[in-house]
Amino acid sequence: MSTPLLEFDAVEKSFFGVKVLKGVSFNIPEGGMVGLVGENGAGKSTLMNILGGNLQPSAGSLRFGGESYAPQNSGDAARQGIAFIHQELNLFPNLSIAENIFLTCFPRMGAIPLIDRTEVSRRAAKLLRDVGLGLSPERLVETLSTGQRQLVEIAKALSIETRLIIFDEPTTSLSERETLQLFALIARLRSRGLAMIYISHTLADVFRLCDDLVALRDGEVVGCGPAKSFTSASLVALMVGRTMTQLFPDRRSSTPPREAVFEVHKVRRIDVPNYVSFCLHQGEVLGLSGLMGAGRSELARVLFGLDPRESGTILLDGEVIDSLSPRDLIGRGVAFLTENRRSEGLCLDASIAENLTLATLAEHAQNPLRWLSAKSLQTAVSNIRQAVGLDSKTGDGQCVRSLSGGNQQKIVLGKWLLLKPRVLILDEPTRGIDVGAKYEIYRLIQELADSGAGVLVISSEMEELMGICDRILVMRSAAIVDELGRAEFDRERILHGAFGTEIAR
């Protein structure tokens, strides 16, 4: 190996005088696949944003293909052959899939500066096939689910002539099947000689895919070398700065059947053929598994009154609740964490404290004038910050937009935990959260359940569901097709149910 494809040389970056990257140096060989791991806020995305031309380093330099490389914007990076799949999906919901893919490089009709629509459709369709998304390229992105959007983002990265692809947590909303498809795609791309940087909090994936690993902690490289030289445990120790013995908290050995808190009877969404019925018990963590687009998120939205319900009844503590708005539900102790933290979960330009307390403001204003008690707000904020493991570098007043993806997720979660809900519906709760913090969050979920609440967890990570749930429901085509008690947990059976390859029950 002569010259590496890409060299980071003592790259530094500060925001508001706080150093986020402190002299990062490492190389990526031609055709190499490097895994980049680290806690939330370690600086992974920031480093990649520098590489992708979205940010300029405060100090240090980069070399790409042996030449000095200092992109001023993402266009520069793309021209050099660097594609970037962002952690926060960077798609325009008001444009179609095809338009999103070719936004900066539309094929034209020869000399006329008009877009060649047929060519666009043809090429987009091919790219979509490559990533395993069977949708019309003309569809507006706003009609897609998060997982589908993620695949579009990947298709977009493949549309340009690339030499290096950056994947910033590409699997956070992909289910098992799509993840496997993506991995197959990555293998194909690698065989073409493309180099890649792969960021993920799922260490198993990182080990499986990457030749080399780089571990970041607090903006410093704390470990760098061939993947074989690390073990899962040693990597976690490097990232987190301490050893972790288990990924999931211990569960109660057995749960006596308890009363139902949340019952769903024959609920049907508008425009959907199937009914859904299930029951969530006190102290239970119920998992909802299924493939992408199985309708899990949609079900959750119907339950929370965000999408219209065609028919069916929902009971809370045995009481029928009808045509309720999120506000009423929250008042009764039902909370819902959406899978879409940026557009539906956060006020990005508001501060950490404001976001954390948004759903529980009334508690801090127990007086006729609805006057907020600054002190009570302050205590609530600092307690929950600790509970979700938000790093203490950032002040309560910092605006959420400038936080790392994982830390943003912790804030949405923290907002709902502050409510101490009776029923908590979580849609992809650990999206983008690092290993250390995940454990903490699982523990919080467990604690909440132990206190008598019911928790419904939608997740695309089967390990996660099997690790924390008391029971798992499997969904396919907007219907529940299987139910597994903890004793019956079985990867194969869940997958079969999700794919519909075996008639369950």
Next chain:
Amino acid sequence: MTIRKPVAAQRARPFTQWLVGLISSEYLVFGLTLLLVALLAPFTPGLVSIANLLNIAGYLLPLFIVAIGVTLVMITGGIDLSVTSVIALTSVVGAKLISADGSATPTVVGLVAMLALGAGLGAVNGGIITCLRLPAFIVTLASMMFLSGFAVWITQSKNIYNLPASFLALGKQLSIALGLTITLALCVQVVLQRTVYGRWLYAVGQNPTAAYISGVPVRAVTFAAYVVSGFCAALASVMLSARLETGSPVLGREILLDIIGATVVGGTSLFGGKGKIAWTFFGVLFLTVLDNALNLLNLSQFAITIAKGTVILLAAVLDATRHRLGRQNA
């Protein structure tokens, strides 16, 4: 490994720091107003005299009151173009009620009616915008046209005179207006900063979807902002009508752009989620003082207009610089 030292940052001299501090503070617009006065005072006889300051205040207060309501609406990400028409309509309705030529009801009743009408009109705007989910711009544009047309129609273009002395006193006594305005401004600012409602208002402006999911009564909050806006317009209408001793169907017709302009110049965002009453005050003050000073300078009409535009632009450029500096240095 080469380690590059961060330079510049540490070496900033006190003066530079002070300058950066000033430019990046939220009092920039206020500072600019003072600067303007300081620069123009030597050339403009009477600019800083008590009489002139009172004069400015008399003109500024009603503007500021309307702008307070508009600020609330703009924080929710909406806009209220109908305020000037609300001013006109409440003016003629109120005047019709209390005028000796009209039904000569007691002043207090007239006042209450005016304020109630203003709030009511705001409620209609807010109701349509929130319940029918129509864009605020077009709804309030339509109601601006409608209400203004209605005010002219019911008066058949005639002004209403002979208002009772008790009403006119409101216009003569600057202290009453001043007291009212300060109370209102402080109340609204406190509500914005310290109450649940205030937090909700910002949240709605920043991300209505997230706010809705977090249990914020988005519609009620938005609705209330328009009601307050209508109420503020009516209050300003009371002051203006009393000051001009007339119920006029075209009252305030020309000041819409001034109001929205002042609010935006102060720093409130047209896109919602950002704004403060103090900023709006600075914005109104800036524009009013600029107007007053340019007039006292005795420039010709076109020069005044050009100068006004240029100064606004310079202030805005400074403001944009402030944001950029803020991003780099905070």
Next chain:
Amino acid sequence: SKPDSTGNAPNGARKITVGVAFETLQTEYWVAGFEAIKTELSKLDIAMVEAVADSDASRQLQQVKGFITRGVDGIILVPKDAKTCIPMIRAANEAQIPIVLFNRPADKTDAISTAIVADNAKLTQETVAYMVDQARKIGSKHKAVVVLGDLGDINAIGRRDGFEAAIKGNENIIEVVSRVPSEWNQEKAQAGVANALQANPDIDFIFTSSDFLFPSITSALKAVGRYKKIGEKGHVILGGFDGDATAYQMLVDGYLDATGVQDVYFEAKSAVQALIDMREGKKLPQLIIDPGFVIHQGNLKESSPRMWGANIKKKG
């Protein structure tokens, strides 16, 4: 020390300053008035400070108070309307500064001022009456359009009332088929007249509440080939108000039947004289009427020297 009757302070004492506050300078008529006052003042070697309120009464109040603050010796004011000026007059009274209203009167009040005014309604009525006479001479029933000004503008309303008064009783000759609200906007006036002509192609009588809308009207007429000289077949009887340069040209060219002219020179001269008189402590009537005059084909020669539009036109 009292100034002498020319307004000059004796022995190089401080020069007298007069504040001139206009409501707007957006039409030629007001500019002409403004210029006339300026000329009149400079003849007497009086300094002038100016302010324009952009149609905002509240701003005007602020401007007048501004004048008082800077210590002017007299104020000439074009108020937005009859009532909103009263607080301004009162403020001037309190500061013992003489104040004269130009072209628009104040409503009845105890505050002391003098107004030089043309009677919009009366002058319009005379103008339209002349037009009706022309129509009567031609015989046949005429279909009329009136282009209204801004319905919120007191002068526009005066002219509308004058028009209606002149038509009243002559319904056998004139049928008003369209009332176009122009909002003092040329485009709206043009579109309105064009639309009226579309609805009633046989319209042959148009009165506009201000001469500055004539270009719009002629352009609408030209578009349908109806812009004809007096006496030609298909001529539309035209009348206006103000007496501006365009109207003068149209009179000369034989297209325009009549327009009501406000005598700007008379008004400016009277206004300045009134100020001087008031400074000397003379008692003046509350109203000084500018009789104005109707200029038409019959009196064009002898009246045109008093028509401000004619003079602008002649100057270039």
Next chain:
Amino acid sequence: MKRLYQRLLEFAPLFMFMVVLAFFGAQSSRFLEPRNLVNILVQASSTGIVAVGMTFVLLTAGVDLSVGAIMFVAAAVAGKMALAGLSLPFSLLAMLVVGWLVSAFNALFIARLRVPAFIVTLATLFIGRGLGLWITETRAMNLPDSFLQFGSARFLSVPVPAWLFGMAVVLAHLVLTHTSFGRQIFAVGHDAEMARKAGIRTEMVMAKVYLISGTCAAVAALVTLGQLGAVSPKFGEQKEFAAIAAAVLGGTSLFGGRGNVLPGTLLGAVLIQTIENGLVMTNANPYLYPMITSVVIFVAVFFESLRNRVSRPFSA
């Protein structure tokens, strides 16, 4: 059933338009004559062309308040040149140059220096109005007939202004839907920061939309001149409001990223003019104009929103 309902809603704005046509058509037999429909189109063209440019700006979540001022300055310059004896093409070129200069100034401050568009264009609104007053010396200018002839010239029996309007709409539609620049406008309007990350040169896109808006304003000034044949100090006043209203009425969002020129802005501009036209044709009470217009606008927007509600379940 639900499908049918949605289908109907799809055509709601057009349906609304038809209702307005039918209503006035029933009132006045001449309303539906082709001549009058062409009339409406011509009268809508000036505002319509400005609105087309405004749509570009609104799509990027910006706003251009300076269009009316640009029209005024352009017309004033063109008028001066024409009166100085330069031929029509020179005047036209001068108007375009004025449009480009002012909008390049806007673009510099908005795209490059990141000053909020509202304030920048508010400032240029003042500066432009002042410049225009200075150039015209606050006088009305009557232009040579060549302008009027240009305005009433016909090509294939359709007047030139309507052609210009049509061309602007079609061209804008092509640019917005069929060029990468057009699609990038939508991206920038949705989120400028995201667009930058996606590799779009947002500065260029922003700069271009203001140039387009300025160009449209200059062309609209030409169209207006062609109809009025005169420049007065009120030329183009309040055009920005009319244009924004037309665009928003056509379904363009002030928050950027959503909207279209065809049929949106076209229908918006024509609908407003149709109402005005119909009201004159039916000799409605002038006092009712604003009230009727506002109610129709309101109903139109209401239908439009019903249509969009299906796809966007909640937004404040």
